[in-house]
Amino acid sequence: MSRSWTYGGDEPVRVNKWLAQSGVCSRREAEGLIAGGLVTIDGALVEDVGRKILPGQTLTLDEAGQEALDTKLTVLIHKPVGIVSAQPEGDQVPAVRLLRRSNLFVEAEVYPNSDHRLAPLGRLDMDSRGLLILSEDGVLAKAVIGPDSELDKEYFVQVEGDITPEKIDLLRHGLELDGRELRPATVEEVMPGRLRFVLVEGRNRQIRRMCELVELEVVDLIRTRVGPIELADLPGGMWRPMTAAERAALLEASKPRAS
Missing domain, CATH: 3.30.70.580 (Pseudouridine synthase I, catalytic domain, N-terminal subdomain)
Incomplete structure (x- = not known):
């Protein structure tokens, strides 16, 4: 089944940008759909990947185009x-x-x-x-x-070493990696030797390296949530x-x- 969207903005905008902002597909995917002849605006085929949609116009993605997006796994x-x-x-x-x-x-x-x-x-x-x-x-x-x-991610981490309030405070905010200050994190001890981390960034082996900086050794790390x-x-x-x-x-x- 084809799908249609009416543009409600105040200024013309490139079709690929608008579709990406609307969460329909990525810009590159939009360009592929246009190149494949699968997009129309007010019934007219969109042939230029730089085409702009005007306020009040309706864009339609035909059945084959919608099927291509629906099968993105x-x-x-x-x-x-x-x-x-x-x-x-x-x-x-x-x-x-x-x-x-x-x-x-x-x-x-x-x-x-x-x-x-x-x-x-x-x-x-x-x-x-x-x-x-x-x-x-x-x-x-x-x-x-x-x-x-800005999606946050939740981890539960088993560590070896003495967990102190001072170390928890540093893990929450006050550490640097690779010369850059880390963003504030949620860190709490949920049971002896077990920490819960909630981060909004994901640098390489971040939690392990954070723990090393406060003399804690990670022995188990599990990510339980992404957003x-x-x-x-x-x-x-x-x-x-x-x-x-x-x-x-x-x-x-x-x-x-x-x-």
């Missing part, structure tokens, strides 16, 4: 320790190899195949486990790992498709907060 994996998020070296195993039917946690309408180009939306290092999102959805990628993303998406009861090594409702919630949560 996003999956949730409970990544085990020892699996890399992407770009394996040597005999390392990438998370995408877990996407077998035997590892599927629930029913799926679409199964990953060689045509899908799934990339991690926020990596999880090989020594860590938990929620990993793999997707070929450009809009979702921008929402989760784009430079303006509103929770790991919940997804077993280790298993995967499931992201639902349309989860995608919508993720996009909504990524929108800039009013100041």
Whole structure:
């Protein structure tokens, strides 16, 4: 089924920019749809990728174009320790190899195949486990790992070493990595030797390096949430498709907060 949207802005805007801002697709995906002859404005075919839509005009994406967007696959994996998020070296195993039917946690309408180009939306290092999102959805990628993303991520971390109020305060705010001050984080001790972290940034091995700076050694790290998406009861090594409702919630949560 085709879909239509009426532009309600006050000034003309490039079609690819507007579709990206509206969460329909990425700019690059919009350009591909236009080049494929799948987009019309007020019934007229859009042939120029630089075309602007005017206030009050209606853009229609035909059935084939909508089907192409609907088949953009996003999956949730409970990544085990020892699996890399992407770009394996040597005999390392990438998370995408877990996407077998035997590892599927629930029913799926679409199964990953060689045509899908799934990339991690926020990596999880090989020594860590938990929620990993793999997707070929450009809009979702921008929402989760784009430079303006404010989505928070939750981790539970088992550490060895003395946990003191002073160390907790430093973990919350007061540390630097690679010469740059870290953004404030939520850090609390939820039980002896176990910390809960909530971060809005994701530098390389950030939590492990933060703990090292306060003389704590991480012995287990699990990511349990990315924005509103929770790991919940997804077993280790298993995967499931992201639902349309989860995608919508993720996009909504990524929108800039009013100041």
